[in-house]
Amino acid sequence: MNQVISAPNAPAAVGPYSHAVQAGNTLYLSGQLGLNPATGTLPDGVEAQAHQSMKNIGGVLAAAGMDYADVVKTTVFLADINDFAAINAIYAQYFKGACPARSCVQAGALPKGALFEMEAVAVKG
Numbered sequence: 001m002n003q004v005i006s007a008p009n010a011p012a013a014v015g016p017y018s019h020a021v022q023a024g025n026t027l028y029l030s031g032q033l034g035l036n037p038a039t040g041t042l043p044d045g046v047e048a049q050a051h052q053s054m055k056n057i058g059g060v061l062a063a064a065g066m067d068y069a070d071v072v073k074t075t076v077f078l079a080d081i082n083d084f085a086a087i088n089a090i091y092a093q094y095f096k097g098a099c100p101a102r103s104c105v106q107a108g109a110l111p112k113g114a115l116f117e118m119e120a121v122a123v124k125g
Contacts, residue, residue, distance in 0.1 A: 002021050003021070003022045005063050006063065007020075007059045008063070009037055009063075012040070019060045020064060025125050026121065027123070027124070029060050031119040032056040035056070035112070050091075057120055058094070061120075064124075065124065070122040073121040074103075075102070075104075076105070077106075079109070079115040080115070
């Protein structure tokens with residue numbers, strides 16, 4: 001049976017979706033913007049938004065009893081693909097050793113004018 005995961009330390013959804021849904025040992029995480037969970041605002045700059053998005057992903061993983069090491073696939077959405085190198089450096093701070101498979105695309109526009117968003121799939125066990 002599928003279980004909806006709601007993370008208390010991640011920002012509220014900006015639409016009709018769940019933070020994540022767990023199906024068996026697999027966790028499907030919705031895209032996380034770099035919104036500050038306490039204020040609902042985006043920090044300035046792609047680097048700050050990427051760090052906050054990664055922290056938000058971490059909060060959702062923790063709510064499901066998982067962590068970054070359980071992530072097997074991510075999709076990164078950038079407002080500007082020229083931020084790719086800066087994002088790689090930040091990404092590497094959260095995923096160490098064997099990194100998950102990843103796609104990275106420039107999006108036409110992201111919700112709330114965000115510069116960075118990431119979704120993930122994690123597997124426990």
